[in-house]
Amino acid sequence: MITDDKAFDVRYSRELDGMPLKSWLEDLTVRKEFPIKTDQELNSFLPNWIGFYRFKSCLSATYEDKVVGVGTLLLMPYRKLLHHCLMYIAVDPNWQGKGVGTALVRNLKHLAKSYFHLEIMYAEIYSGCKLESILKKQGFEETLRQEKYVKDGQDYRARVVMEARL
Secondary structure (H helix, E strand, O other): OHHHOOOEEEEEOOHHHHHHHHHHHHOHHHHOOOOOOOHHHHHHHHHHHHHHHHHOOEEEEEEOOEEEEEEEEEEOOOHHHOOEEEEEEEEOHHHOOOOHHHHHHHHHHHHHHHOOOOOEEEEEEEOOOOHHHHHHHOOOEEEEEEEEEEEEOOEEEEEEEEEEEO
16 A cells, blocks of 8 residues: 555645646546536536635645545535535546545545534445445445436446445
């Protein structure tokens, strides 16, 4: 696991961390894990995701100062919803399976509880997503499954909402 290496770090994201994130999401195998179909949707999606760096709710995993993963707590602006958030995570396809996603989930959970005093975190994924096993290992439980939510070629994928109480 690269997460044991001294060259690995998880830090607050910067605006420029959106560039590697964009390059990963331009890869169609990565993109299919997110609600993005077109380049126009990608260009709308990215500023919303990486823009949370301003609130220090966006973390970047780095290896030898190269961004290899980005995770964001999408904070809710409504008083009734201030106690929970949605989480997005993306890892460079070349660095998947090396502990980066696990490190981001663990650090985002800590940030959510300790800094933002949140009570619940949600992750919305599609069935078959690689992140699902990481989320389960980190204490997330499936709370909703909506079959045939998105069409992927000739097949359908379910929408899965997972929740962790902090």
